Amino acid sequence: MAAAIASFTLVGVWVYWAGVGTLHALWKQLAGKKQRDGMTSEAWKQLGMTDPFLRMLERYKVFDSLHLPMGSFHMRLLLLMENGWTIEQSKKQAAGALGMGYAALTACAWLSFLGQEPLLLVVGAIFGIVLALRPFVEAGRKVEQRKQQMIIELPGMLSKLMLLVGAGETVQQALARSLEGKQVNLHPLYKEWSEAVSMLQNGQSFNTAMERFNRRCSVQEVSVFTTVLLLNYRRGGEHFVLALRELSYTLWEKRKAIARSRGEEASSKLVFPLVGILLVLMILVAAPAVLLMS
Known part of the structure; x- marks a missing residue:
């Protein structure tokens, strides 16, 4: 009974928020094969999932109530995406994730109703929550990976920059030549x-370019690097190299620490496959003895 009520309620709520215009557009796309083939999966998701839930979230001012989590989510996407990413696009991402979770919950509710299996409704609720929260977790994970990638490569770029400046290049020329290859x-x-x-x-000034570089990277180690550059780039030569060399020692140590942590993570991830293989081997070894005893 609960599954039946949940199934029809979920569909009714979606129809209400989708509205007549969305339903008409979806019907037109479903009416003809040529139209259906011309519509991408992203367009289907936008029309059937993102737009209805975006209207709902804005109607009940959910974004205003959750301005701190949404602000954090937007800042992470701003780092990961291209220039020009807006808060409206972040809101659409959040609404699309909610729509995916809602669709999973609705599908499981109907399966529970048709198959007379109440447990599927609980599974659908859990699956829906996971799908709704997944983009927020993924954004944080990708930002952390981006940070680690920058910290790992920064010491090498710094060493190359020191060599070029020590060989007589200007700082701006050394910055450009560091990217060769x-x-x-x-x-x-x-x-x-x-x-x-x-x-x-x-033609931009060195200060402006480095400040924007620091802002776009949004990594503490890069911020220290740009600060050292801005304080010493006019001096050049040995003074500049000595200032960067002191920073280089710290960055290489941080790179080693990240490498060690990644190695520990990789070894811990291998535990689960090894346990699975061990269980399979135990079954293969024990099965003949059990069959002989029976």
Whole structure:
């Protein structure tokens, strides 16, 4: 009985928030194969999941009530996405995640009703909550990975920069030549470094380019690096190299610490497959003895 009530209620709530316009657009897409083939999965998600729940969240001012979590989520997406990412796009991401969770809950509710299995309703609720919260967790995980990637590569770039400046290059020329042979679009540090170099080549001041580079990276170690650059880049030569060398020691130690932590994480992740293999081997060894005894 509970599954039946939940099934019809969930569908009714979605129909109410989807509205006549959304339902009409979905019907038109379903009416013809040519139209249906021309509509991408992202468009289906936008029309059937994101828009209805975005209207609902804005109607009840949920974003205003959760401005701190949404602000944190938006800042993480701002780091991960391209320039020009807006708060409206972050709201759509959150609404789409809620729509995915709601769709999973609705599907499990109908399966529970049709199969007369109440446990599926509980599973659907858990699955829906996980899907709704997944983008927030994923954004935090990706930001942490981005931070670690930058810290790992920064000491190498710093060493190259010191060598070039020590060989007689100016700081701006050394910044540009440090990227030679690097795949800029495949690493966040190289990408932000390249944008800073482009700003310098386009006539922007060194202070402006480095401040933007620091802001876009949003990593403490990069902030220390840019501060040292801004304080010493006019001096050049040995003074500049000595200032960077002191910073280099600290960055290499942090890189070693991250490498050790990653190795520990990898070893801990291997525990579960090894336990599974051990259980399978125990079954294979014990099964013949059990069958002979029976």
